Amino acid sequence: MAETLVIGTRGSPLALRxxxxxxxxxxxxxxxxxxxxxxxxxxxxxxxxxxxAAVGGKGLFVKEIEESLLAGRADLAVHSLKDVPxxxxxxxxxxxxxxxxxxxxALISRRGERLAExxxxxxVGTSSLRRAAQLRRLRPDLxxxxxRGNVETRLRKLDSGELEAVVLATAGLNRLGLAARICERFxxxxxxxxxxxxxxxxxxxxxxxxxxxxxxxxxxxxxRTAVAAERAFLQRLEGGCQVxxxxxxxxxxxxxxxxxLVSDLKGERVVSGAVRGDAGRPRELGVALAEELLGRxxxxxxxxxxxxxxx
Numbered sequence: 326m327a328e329t330l331v332i333g334t335r336g337s338p339l340a341l342r343x344x345x346x347x348x349x350x351x352x353x354x355x356x357x358x359x360x361x362x363x364x365x366x367x368x369x370x371x372x373x374x375x376x377x378a379a380v381g382g383k384g385l386f387v388k389e390i391e392e393s394l395l396a397g398r399a400d401l402a403v404h405s406l407k408d409v410p411x412x413x414x415x416x417x418x419x420x421x422x423x424x425x426x427x428x429x430x431a432l433i434s435r436r437g438e439r440l441a442e443x444x445x446x447x448x449v450g451t452s453s454l455r456r457a458a459q460l461r462r463l464r465p466d467l468x469x470x471x472x473r474g475n476v477e478t479r480l481r482k483l484d485s486g487e488l489e490a491v492v493l494a495t496a497g498l499n500r501l502g503l504a505a506r507i508c509e510r511f512x513x514x515x516x517x518x519x520x521x522x523x524x525x526x527x528x529x530x531x532x533x534x535x536x537x538x539x540x541x542x543x544x545x546x547x548x549r550t551a552v553a554a555e556r557a558f559l560q561r562l563e564g565g566c567q568v569x570x571x572x573x574x575x576x577x578x579x580x581x582x583x584x585x586l587v588s589d590l591k592g593e594r595v596v597s598g599a600v601r602g603d604a605g606r607p608r609e610l611g612v613a614l615a616e617e618l619l620g621r622x623x624x625x626x627x628x629x630x631x632x633x634x635x636x
Contacts, residue, residue, distance in 0.1 A: 329360070329361055330358060330539065331363050332402065332403055333363050338475060339405075341362065348360035354543075365390045367387065368389065384409070386408040387402070395414070403527055405497075406522075406524040406552060411520075411560035412560060413528075418531050421527040421541060421542075423527070426523040427523055428573060429510055429512060429513055429518055429522075430510075430516050431492070432492055432510075434483075435488070435490065438489075438490070445467070447467050448468045448487070450469075450472030450482065451472055455569045455570060480506070520552075553607040557609075562623070562627065570585075572586070576604055579605075581601070589626050589630070590630070596626065
């Protein structure tokens with residue numbers, strides 16, 4: 326009889342597409358394997374009206390899925406890595422981190438404008454404090470509005486005239502076949518991505534060698550190395566969705582280049598920097614950059630955000 330593996334996933338079209346992609350890859354690799362998706366509703370899916378920063382808490386889009394995995398109701402989970410807290414849940418591990426999609430952000434506007442072409446006062450939607458802080462530096466004359474819901478919901482708000490533009494992750498648009506709607510792609514040098522953006526992770530239980538064997542061929546070593554540096558940077562800063570933090574690493578030969586940023590909510594105070602080091606020690610590199618930024622003023626920014634009720 327064919328072995329069945331259950332993938333725990335959120336129910337949004339993007340989450341389902343990502344889980345289906347992993348499931349299809351597993352079934353190609355292992356012809357005796359059948360994959361079934363188990364849709365799990367997370368706290369982030371239940372509270373769609375409030376801004377992400379107001380909902381608060383770590384693991385907003387993964388906690389319930391991790392609980393299902395630990396309870397044995399799912400054998401693996403597929404997450405957008407940017408949604409996974411820097412400190413992973415006890416008893417779980419990343420069985421695979423597949424090759425990263427485009428890590429950048431993209432602008433979709435109602436009339437096809439690029440960011441520089443939007444009229445002053447244009448309403449631009451984003452769910453991310455990180456994006457909003459950086460966009461305010463690029464276009465302080467725009468009205469930035471909090472935007473929740475899945476990709477399709479956000480695009481409907483744009484198309485209905487509620488907004489003039491939205492900024493979304495390029496990877497999600499690509500995975501949903503919506504790349505043709507993109508009006509401008511932001512290079513990471515211009516709009517620094519979220520930690521882990523564009524990458525997926527396949528999460529499994531520790532001590533489950535059978536599932537570990539099944540998912541291991543999906544792992545992409547360069548992506549794993551890059552996101553290890555980014556996540557160590559985030560972990561040292563103790564950041565989450567309530568803080569405008571960005572981090573992006575790239576491998577160049579045997580070297581990792583990591584760029585990071587911490588901003589206040591208005592994008593007025595920004596501390597950024599970059600480090601380069603041995604690809605064999607990505608976590609040390611992430612911690613080193615975090616320490617550098619903390620020493621140059623990021624600690625004050627984070628303390629001020631804590632004073633405003635940051636979780």
